[in-house]
Amino acid sequence: MPDIISIIAAKYNYWMFIILMMIGLYAMIAKNNLVKKVVGMSIFQTAIILFYVSIGAKKGATIPILEHAHSEHANAAGSHIIQSADYVNPLPHVLMLTAIVVCVATLGVAFALLIRVYKRYHTLEEDEILAQIREK
């Protein structure tokens, strides 16, 4: 039993993102309200963004800005060699900037579609919409 706890504790960021992802997926599959589905979709996307952000992190590392990197000190001696372990990995974070833009755009399109669906059926409950479609 302690083994499992230590396994979970060692990789807790992965467990968190998987839990969040499943909450989002559950909302998308099980919820009846179309807005709640969009919320679930947003949680789902955010979970993956968190996953990416967390894999860039390192213990005891700082932001990836090199001080004096372009000054004379840097070239003068090999005294301070840059250790990659001292800095968090910026690449996944930069990738996620793009993914966040995609998220926002998807959300915008989804809301625009929701407005059109509401104008057409005057409800956003999926079962009521399906009932209306079946009546015709």
Next chain:
Amino acid sequence: MNQQLPAILIIAPLLSALIINISGWVNKKLCFPIAVAGLGLASWASVNLLLRVLDEGVVLYRLGGWDPPMGIAYYVDHLNGLVLTVVSIVALLNLIANKKTIEQDFPEKTGPFYTLYVLMVTGLLGIVATGDAFNLYVLLEIAALTGYGLLAMGEDRAPLATLNYLYMGTIGACFYLLGVGYLYIVTGSLNMVDIAGILPALYQSKAVLAAFMICMIGVWLKMAFFPLHAWLPNAYTYAPSAASSLIAPLVTKVMIYVMIRLILTVFTPEYVFSTLTVSEPIVWLATIAIVMGSIFALSERNLKKMLTYVIIAEVGYMVGGAWLGNRTGMTGAILHIVNDSLMTLCVFLVAGNIVYKVKGYAFKDLKGLFRTMPFTMGAFVIGALSIIGVPPTCGFFSKWYLISGAIQAGHYGFMVALLFSSLVNVVLFFRVIEIAYYEPFAEGHGHNVLPEPMAEAPLMMLVPLLIVAASLIVVGVYTGDIVNYIIQFAIPKEIV
């Protein structure tokens, strides 16, 4: 100039989308020529690229001069050179053919429609050209988001159907992104060729297996592979005809290209077909996809919806062919990407012409169409023969490769499914042809019905359709050359 071709391919439509949007405010008449110019330039670039690839092999383009794996690179080889050409030419022909329908359907919104259209083609071309796994995700979402916009412009149930597509499409793209994240954790790279170089040492890793399966499920969702297909039929049926005849031929086929690219370049055939033992169940899944797609198509009483189920069956053809794991099957799958794009374009353009003239696409609206629209229905017959797989048309040859690949691999279930689907297609299309050819005579007992005057679609819609129909036969005749000079080099030597 020649060195910059891969950049022109993407930038020409991207910039023209911007200019169309601005000029839409000034003068709506400017939008169409700019869109044609942008896509024409892209087609020119892709044809030239393909010729260059045939000449000198793989073309590597470093965006901004940054070397891979740090920078983003575009790799164009025989496989995506071929797909790029098909995508750009299909998009261009469809744009010209649909000028009238776009003006008829959205007289106020032509500017935004052309903008979305050209942006979507940019996304699709980018997906095919790029050699960077994350870049592919971004372009995937560009193509998807513009696609939602185009599909939702349709009538009645279109917004609801598109919303369902948006949920499923987003899950698919997110799964792909997650798979890329796993790959990044184990390899530290996003460049496809670089990843392929690092992976062999990690073939036993569970993380690589997870990455592969998650990527595959994401891509299957996007291509509407059978159990994940539920979003497709309604989204494509209720869409405006200009949008559905762009999206139906291209999006599923581009996603199949992505799957083949992941198998051949990123994970390498050795890993996919030797280390993993999943190809058997996946081919069975493809078999079920073909059978179910055909059966669903049989139950439809509506031309456009029937065609969407035919697409689902065709997706099964290509997934199954790619996963047979032998050279013949893979050749068939790649050839079918080309052929199916053209066939689907042909039949969807016909549906567009019918909607333009008759304002409906249920089977009862098709009565007597052979008399009123002989050229359109002639093209429909050629498209139908090609989907069924009758020899001079191109559909026969890819089906031939797929069936012989199935026999080589000993997958008789897949072979039977292919034959079954051909038979069902015969029923499907001849039912339509019968209604369009004979129905009015049945009502009037063959004597006292006056022949209706010809009411053919305008020439601008007819000429591209006839070009596509002719190309089905031309591609069929030149299949040997396409396989020998292009597809043969697209498949790595490990696959025998």
